Amino acid sequence: MADKKTVFITGGAGFIGLHVVPMLLEQDYKVRIFDNMFRGDRDKVAALAATGDVELIDQDVRYGGAVHQAMKGASHVIHLAAVSINKSQSDPYESMDINMIGNHNVFAAAADHGVERLVFASSASVYGDPEKLPMHEDDTLSPLTPYCISKRAGEDLLGYYQRRANLSWIALRFFNVYGPGQKTTAYYTSVINHFVNRLRNGEAPVIDGKGEQSMDFIHVHDIARSVVLALTSEKANVPVNVGTGIDTSIADLARILIDAVGSDVEPIFNPRDVLVSRRAADIQRAKDVLGFESTIAVRDGMTDLIRNGG
Template identity: 85%
Template sequence: MSTKETVFFTGGAGFIGMHVVPMLLEKDYKVRIFDNMFRGDRDAVAQLGDDVELIDQDVRYGGAVHAAMKGCSKVIHAAAVSINKSQADPYESMDINMIGNHNVFAAAADHGVDRLVYCSSASVYGDPERLPMHEDDKLLPITPYCIAKRAGEDLLGYYQRRADLSWIALRFFNVYGPGQKTTAYYTSVINHFVNRIKNGEPPVIDGKGEQSMDFIHVHDIARSVVLALESEQANVPVNIGTGIDTSIADLAHILIDAVGADVEPQFNPRDVLVSRRAADTTRAKEVLGFEPTIDVRTGMTELIRGQ
């Protein structure tokens, strides 16, 4: 009879999951991945070893979620439809992101799990009124994806009150790193720039390139998930970012340096809605003991040179 705790991990075969699972195995957990494998890598999962089980199912089916979660003491909920796909198909997005959220949270409450870690998003803030963005700031989600992420946090509060569910919602900022699909929302910007730079062409930036993002490496994201699974404090949303906003113009220069090209960005003079993002990281440090370890220049350079 194994004494290892089992972590139930929805979407665990995806980009972030494949960085988290090895860390869980290092900490002597067993992992039960629950994933419809739409974006999952079956071969990569098979190589993770005997302590990883894959259940090829969909979070939209509450009975399947409930049955598969039996015997698990902790839950990570990462299964979701991406932000840009949510606008192309709001129906599927609401189905997977809203109904899926509820199915996972209700099952976790029924099974009395010790901790549920929810992969939320900085997109719940919408266009921020100030920087850095703090967890108690006003939330103005814009797309079906962002709306579902915010609703998920509210649902966790409901099951906390109703069933004493212990949870942490991690509001991920702009995640990047090895293994990410090239079609991801802002990864496509990185890939577009890199492809042009490698061809000796300058990256083209709309406006003055003042739009910014808080780029956080997937290795640090994975660390935050494991910390949230085991933290003594709970029942709060927590920003996971670097606290540094990197403008699109700065990103272009970082990538040019990484490729080692002799080009300069070109600016396309047009009106753009300038949005900036940077996380207030105080709570992450206080609640999780989390601090990022990979700065954007180092992370982006390793990513480009590793391709």
């Protein structure tokens, strides 16, 4: 079929990308994955490529010429490639290189090629420590790490190319993504893994403070749905929160995981002063702009993850 539209997806071989690509194929797009394969899953990409509608370009977003060349003929762009939040603090130079320069290379090429829509994976971390819940897209932004700063700057760069070249974009501010296939390096996934490993050894999870810190855990399947919806939404040129709107405390998470593992232990609370941060998305704009609502409840998603081995 010559009339299939092509989606160019950076980081398409990563955790979120590998959930997005099959949904794009279901929507009858051709897919061009652009990924340096540093953390990408070659076996999964090879299986997708066997469909005939997926190709892999093994390259790095830091090279603007490579990005520009590879994007030729694409009608839509999804930019997921980034260095993680933890890595950005241990190596700010690489973080700036990949996240800032990479953002700009992808956005500039998309503007040059006149793509129909660019979807950018931003992050709820652009808010910093929120002053109130739920966190709304128009709240003050206070990004705290090089990663978060690069996500906010990415949104600003999109605004620049919208004004300069009429680029149509949506920045999705992902909250705490979890699900099958996730690497275990993110802070909150390491919390999940720590709890689960102890539970599987018959030990109780240990929680610092009272376990009041909370996150808005959103399943990667829902994240992928939001990305695909953002490609064709009528409204554009805005940041959009992607979360459940529910803040799940660490104490609640421990109890969900205890139930999922089928253990009868009680969490151990380690009394110490903990900076209590809470997270919950205002989800109204996602409904209005994307027609999106999350479908997988935290208890269901976490239980499924534990019972099916993640």
